[in-house]
Amino acid sequence: MTDFLDHISASDNDIYDLLISGKQRMTAAVLREFIRDRGIFCSSEDSRDELSDYISMLPHGFHDVEAIIDKREPGPRREKTTSIRFDAEIPVEDIKAAVESYMKGIGPKESVTHRPKKDGGFAVKVEYDEFNHGKTKLLQREKHEAKIDFIIENGKTVVRLPATDKAKRVVAAIKDCVEQRRKSVIKEERVELEGLTTPELRSKFFTRLISNLDGFKLRNVMNLKVSSHRSNDDEDASFDLDEEAESDASMEMFAVVHSMALSGQNLVQSAEYKELTKRGFYITSISWRSEQVINPPDIVQYEAGFEDKKKCSGFRYGIQGVFKAHKGSHRKTITSVEAQDRARYFSLLETTALRILNELLSEAGAGNHDLSGEAA
Known part of the structure; x- marks a missing residue:
């Protein structure tokens, strides 16, 4: 009986863990506010630990615990985006029927809403819960949503979707229903680079991508990660290398490290990157800034990379923000991108990446690529 009650109730230890683990959100001021709501005043000298301990010992009803969880939970995380291109024009009616079939199969475990879009497309939103047992007990149930266009x-x-396993499973289920219909x-x-077997061609995919976005000119590369065929997906052998903190000791590590991260500006032209390419490394992810050619000449910060570094599969990308043009220059603060512009930037990334991949596959098949001068 005790074990059963433990699953439907929160002990003082559970509440204490909830309060003490969220240092950024559960500040001392927030904890004092919880206490003041009960008509209790504490000393301004009390530490977070003391306040958390005191609150956890108070009696709590369901709504009290719910209020603490709501305050403690982080905001929704913006996942990177990925896309799949189907070699057929699927009517909206077929997509709608497939989504409704998925809803019947999944039952009440998920909340699924869908609607046709003004541009003739179709939008689906799936809200669901996942459990993260690495978190404190009262935060293990995580609410997520997947918006699929x-x-x-x-x-x-x-099909544009979040680069999560759940969103991919939903799309696969909808595709199966459409195929049956x-x-x-x-x-x-x-967009996968398994057909490009040389490090030179894999890196060339990224260098062409960042410099061939229609309507943009490349400003600089901010961050990139490289890997080699010797890399293990499970190993954590990457580290940051700032151009300003270059050292001979770091250069000596190039011979033994299997994956690496570099940050700074104009990294593709840096001596560190050139040294890495000589040793068989290739780019697996990159972030860069490109300036819009037409007015307003805003600078957009993009990111793109592969989930599986060794196979270069699972292409995912995102828009980190924009530096708005202002009085002949640009604002220093990066701001979020409006939904309409984000969709346009995504479409540009998707079509450019697929076109460059097909070009490189043709070059590899013809045994004619610029970087190595050898057949793939």
Whole structure:
């Protein structure tokens, strides 16, 4: 009986762990506010530890615990984005029927809403819970949402989704339903570099991507990560290397390290990056700034990379923000991007990445690429 009650109630230790673990959100001022709501005043000299201990010993009802959890929970995290291109134009009616079939199969465990879009596409939002047992007991249930867009482009269907396992499973289930309805298999196009076997070609994918965005000119590269064929996906052998903190000791490590992260400006031209490429390393992710050619000449900070560093599969990307043009220069503070502009930037990244991949695959097949001068 005791074990059962432990699963439906919060002990004083559970509440204390909840309060003490959130240093940034559960400040001493917030803790004093919890206490003042009960008509109790504490000394301004009391520490966070003392306040947390005192609050945890007070009697708490369901709504009291719920209020603490709401205050403690971090805001929703913006996941990186990925996309899948279906080699067919799927009618909205088929997508809607497939989504409704998914809703019937999943039952009340998830909240699924859907609607047609003004541009002729279709939008799906899935709200669901996941458990993270690495967190304190009262925060293990995490609320997530996956916004999935179906976009019709040039006779094909582009599916844009968060780069999470859950969102990928939802899209796979919807695709299966559409295939059953159409009684035909729908081919997929993904940005993956498994067909590019040399480090030179894999790095060339990124260097072309950042310099060939239509309507933008490259300003600088802010951060990049590199890996080699010897890398193990499970190892944590990466480290930051700032250009201003270059040392001979760091250079000596190039021969033994399997993956690495560099940060700074204009990294593709840096001596460190050139040294890495000589040793068989290739880029696996990158962030850069590009300036819009037309007015306003805002500077957009992009990021792109692969989830699986060794296979270079699981392409994902994001928009970190924008530096607004202002009086002939740019503001120093990065700001968030409006939804309409974000969709436009995503579409540009997706089409450019797929075009460059196809170009490199053609070059590799013809045995004619610039960097190595050898057949792939």
